[in-house]
Amino acid sequence: MLKPDFQRELVKLLGKRARFDLDLDRLTTWGVGGPVRFHCRVHTPLEAAQVISLAKQAKVPWMVLGRGSNLLVSDQGYPGVMLRLAGPLAKLELEDGTIKAGAGASLPALVKLAAVNGLSGLEWAVGIPATVGGAVAGNAGANGFEMSDITDQISLLLENGEIKAFKGQEIKSGYRHLDLPAQSLVLEALLEFKPDDPAMIHRRMKRLLERRLGAQPLIKRTAGSVFKNPPGDYAGRLIEQAGCKGLSVGDAMVSVRHANFIENRGKATASQIIELMQVVSDRVKSQAGVRLQPEVEVVGRV
Ligand SMILES: Cc1cc2nc3c(=O)[nH]c(=O)nc-3n(C[C@H](O)[C@H](O)[C@H](O)COP(=O)(O)OP(=O)(O)OC[C@H]3O[C@@H](n4cnc5c(N)ncnc54)[C@H](O)[C@@H]3O)c2cc1C
Numbered sequence: 001m002l003k004p005d006f007q008r009e010l011v012k013l014l015g016k017r018a019r020f021d022l023d024l025d026r027l028t029t030w031g032v033g034g035p036v037r038f039h040c041r042v043h044t045p046l047e048a049a050q051v052i053s054l055a056k057q058a059k060v061p062w063m064v065l066g067r068g069s070n071l072l073v074s075d076q077g078y079p080g081v082m083l084r085l086a087g088p089l090a091k092l093e094l095e096d097g098t099i100k101a102g103a104g105a106s107l108p109a110l111v112k113l114a115a116v117n118g119l120s121g122l123e124w125a126v127g128i129p130a131t132v133g134g135a136v137a138g139n140a141g142a143n144g145f146e147m148s149d150i151t152d153q154i155s156l157l158l159e160n161g162e163i164k165a166f167k168g169q170e171i172k173s174g175y176r177h178l179d180l181p182a183q184s185l186v187l188e189a190l191l192e193f194k195p196d197d198p199a200m201i202h203r204r205m206k207r208l209l210e211r212r213l214g215a216q217p218l219i220k221r222t223a224g225s226v227f228k229n230p231p232g233d234y235a236g237r238l239i240e241q242a243g244c245k246g247l248s249v250g251d252a253m254v255s256v257r258h259a260n261f262i263e264n265r266g267k268a269t270a271s272q273i274i275e276l277m278q279v280v281s282d283r284v285k286s287q288a289g290v291r292l293q294p295e296v297e298v299v300g301r302v
Contacts, residue, residue: 033073066134103133
């Protein structure tokens with residue numbers, strides 16, 4: 001009943017930056033998922049706060065969509081609002097050995113900007129197709145490093161519409177997790193680096209990228225690691241040992257290159273990926289006694 005009004009209010013606020021029933025398979029790296037009911041590109045914290053407030057009034061769920069590189073979106077799609085942080089909220093600004101990064105900015109662009117300016121600390125992130133906000137909020141990491149290592153300050157939009165800056169260490173971080181206040185979103189992060197020779201940084205990045213390309217199916221449609229590493233072990237090792245490499249359901253296949261990746265080989269659906277994840281999880285449980293936990297986030301009803 002409220003939906004037509006809600007839609008009208010969004011258009012009044014954002015014009016063509018409010019769109020409806022947009023297919024999420026084009027907005028996620030896995031390339032699966034049905035439509036998102038409301039898709040809003042917001043350019044200011046105020047616009048974000050207004051969209052969220054309208055969503056709450058209309059009792060419509062909302063979430064931020066980054067690059068969609070850690071999401072498994074249901075084939076039925078998402079019946080709420082997805083906010084994309086764009087325009088000024090996706091800017092990267094170099095400031096005296098630090099970079100102020102808008103949450104909507106591309107992580108690969110940030111990695112490049114840091115490298116060409118002789119700022120070391122983010123080499124490990126080469127090859128991760130995220131936004132800054134998604135990487136900060138999920139404490140992305142690799143090779144023993146993670147976003148929280150270089151995060152000096154985070155600006156959040158809180159549930160009550162207030163914008164508040166937190167020092168990095170004020171927010172508890174863990175493995176692929178940041179303890180953000182409920183219903184908040186990351187607007188911006190101030191990132192600290194160590195000065196180094198750009199040529200040395202590029203050399204390290206090249207080595208890490210080559211290693212990734214050799215070990216992971218980077219050019220295929222995936223969402224990175226599907227399961228979290230259990231304490232003291234690797235999900236990929238357990239999955240490989242359980243004989244799951246190459247296993248498939250429809251067009252979803254456990255990668256032969258890296259067992260903790262599931263490739264979309266064409267027209268895979270979210271339900272095929274979920275079914276394959278269940279088969280893998282059950283095989284690992286029966287062979288190694290470990291129940292793997294998903295690292296990818298399921299969105300919508302599956
Ligand atoms: C080829 C490949 C390699 C990968 N390698 C790695 C790796 O080495 N290490 C690693 O950690 N991950 C890796 N990933 C997974 C993924 O890139 C990360 O989890 C990444 O941090 C997700 O960012 P995103 O912008 O795509 O977020 P999305 O997938 O769009 O969203 C993920 C979650 O973050 C939330 N979110 C996004 N933006 C914000 C914001 N501004 N404020 C609050 N919440 C927000 C979303 O609401 C959602 O809950 C890889 C993925 C791929 C496809």
